[in-house]
Amino acid sequence: MFYNNVKNFVGFFLKILYKLEIYGEENIPKDNKRLIICGNHRSNLDPVFISLAFRRQVFWMAKKELFEFKPLGWFLTKLGAFPVDRHSNDIKAIKNSLKILKNENVLGIFPEGTRVKEIDYNMIKSGVALIAQKTNSEVLPIFIESEYKFFKPIRVYFRPSVAIESTKKYDNEELEKISQDIMRMVYGEETKWKLL
Structure with a gap:
């Protein structure tokens, strides 16, 4: 209820x-099963506009620095966001991600880790x-195209979703290549590693 009220108010x-x-x-999965949203990252407004374009609640993985200011941290937590340390293997953030997906919810991630040009x-x-593999979740690549100037278009492109073979054994290097190919899908490019 809190999420939807804020979404409607801010969206207006x-x-x-x-x-x-x-x-x-049409590329958005029609069921309400577990899903990972994976997008490019150019602005702090990216998660806001993806959430506005998406029907279901998105639980965003966000940089821990946003939570250091207590009022903002409280607000983001109420919206379902949770912190991640981008400079380490954050086990707590991974556990939060697994929990969200195992509850059949939507996880939002920006794999680039920071805003990029x-x-x-x-x-x-x-x-x-x-x-995605640990939770048997589909991944929905999303591309945002905008300069974020007032009264100018913000274009949100939902790419076809992709699933990772849950029973196949991948090493860390292969998982990195799969993640890189997912980002190629985000940007509308051809995949390179052919592991999907």
Whole structure:
């Protein structure tokens, strides 16, 4: 209820300031099963507009620095977000991710880890593929295209979802390659490693 109330309130004003355009809605899985949203990251507004474009609640993995200011941390936690330390193997964040997905919810991740201007697939680590495989979750790649200027379009593209073979044994290097290929799907490029 809190999430939906905030979403409707914030969405009312943002849709006045920006023109939200949504493409590929047919690619969104129709059921309410566990799902990982995986997007590119250019602005702090990215999770807001993805959430506005998406029907279900998204539980966002967010950098821990956002939670250091207690009022903001409380607000984000109420919205279902949780912190991650981007500079270490954050076991607690992984456990939170697994719990969210095992409860048949939607997890939101920006695999690039920070806002980026240029694509660097070497930044992409194994996390997305690892979590998806452990929970047998589909991954929905999403691309946001915008300069975030008032009254200009914000285009959200839902790419076709992908599943990772849950019974196959992958080593960490292969999981990294799968995660990199998922980001290639986000950017609308051809996959490279052919492990999916």
